[in-house]
Amino acid sequence: MSNTANAKILQPIAGRKNLSRLHWAIRHCLKCPLHKSRIHAVPGQGPVNVDIMFIGEAPGKNEDLMGLPFVGRSGIFFNNLLLSTGIDRSQTYITSAVKCRPPANRNPSNDELRICKENWLDKQISLVDPKLIVLLGKIPLKQIFNRTDNLNNLHGRTLNQNGRTCFLTFHPAAAMRFPKIRKKMIQDFKRLTQDNFF
Numbered sequence: 001m002s003n004t005a006n007a008k009i010l011q012p013i014a015g016r017k018n019l020s021r022l023h024w025a026i027r028h029c030l031k032c033p034l035h036k037s038r039i040h041a042v043p044g045q046g047p048v049n050v051d052i053m054f055i056g057e058a059p060g061k062n063e064d065l066m067g068l069p070f071v072g073r074s075g076i077f078f079n080n081l082l083l084s085t086g087i088d089r090s091q092t093y094i095t096s097a098v099k100c101r102p103p104a105n106r107n108p109s110n111d112e113l114r115i116c117k118e119n120w121l122d123k124q125i126s127l128v129d130p131k132l133i134v135l136l137g138k139i140p141l142k143q144i145f146n147r148t149d150n151l152n153n154l155h156g157r158t159l160n161q162n163g164r165t166c167f168l169t170f171h172p173a174a175a176m177r178f179p180k181i182r183k184k185m186i187q188d189f190k191r192l193t194q195d196n197f198f
């Protein structure tokens with residue numbers, strides 16, 4: 001086997017190992033105050049070199065209990081959205097802006113967002129190397145682009161960050177609560193598979 005062929009086989013294996021190490025480090029992270037109230041940190045789920053990486057806001061109660069992203073009611077809603085648009089969840093990488101549940105589900109502070117991004121999210125993006133990043137809700141928008149725009153004006157659009165394309169849409173929990181947002185989010189997800197993003 002040629003060196004190039006060998007490298008092609010070994011690269012994803014090395015990427016998976018590095019991602020597993022990163023997940024381990026996140027589970028043990030004490031870098032911001034959110035570690036004090038968590039049961040489990042929720043690093044993320046999925047393989048490397050995917051077409052789509054989803055970034056949500058923060059773990060909720062069920063995610064905190066299980067240590068996995070999008071496993072509660074909004075997870076079921078999110079799974080159904082993926083199914084309806086033909087996106088295979090197992091072929092995506094899913095994480096959140098902060099990896100530990102904020103007390104009483106409050107919004108993460110600017111410092112918490114910055115610390116978690118600088119220590120973990122930036123590394124995850126680099127290792128997973130997705131073709132498209134989908135930001136779910138206003139928290140990852142604030143964390144990555146330092147923007148606090150109303151998502152009603154921005155959803156369905158893309159922004160670029162360090163050469164990576166980020167698609168903006170709502171958080172599944174908001175779509176579950178508000179039928180108008182749900183309708184817009186379903187349209188956004190249809191665009192994901194129709195607009196040749198990957």
Ligand code: SF4
Binds near residue numbers: 026031035116120
């Ligand atoms: S939220 Fe992020 S930075 Fe803060 S303790 Fe959890 S993993 Fe560490």
